[in-house]
Amino acid sequence: MAQDLSPDVPLHFSRFQPLYKLAHLPPTPVETLEKSYDIAREEGIRFVYIGNVPGHPGNNTYCPTCGEPIIVRRGFAVLEYHLRGGICEFCGESIPGVWWNEEPEGQPVEIPQGPADN
């Protein structure tokens, strides 16, 4: 993907949660998502995410230059926002994408926890 599209195309690994008619199946192990995350990063993809695991550090966006968390999320809520005009507040790197010019307004929305991990 990094060579065919761009290393800046976001890649999400979302955890399967057993619900309704598939409630008998196990959830995706967090370790599987983390292994996929690590492989994607090693292959040069710069914006990799782990989804459906509330509070996991893989929910966040990290600056590919300085490694600082520039958007800290919990579910769909933004808890911290360190971009100004698409520029990393920590090191000045330009981050590809469409961004708010300043911190989004309003209170973050708490996302209910899913079933227990693993």
Ligand SMILES: [Zn+2]
């Ligand atoms: Zn940075």
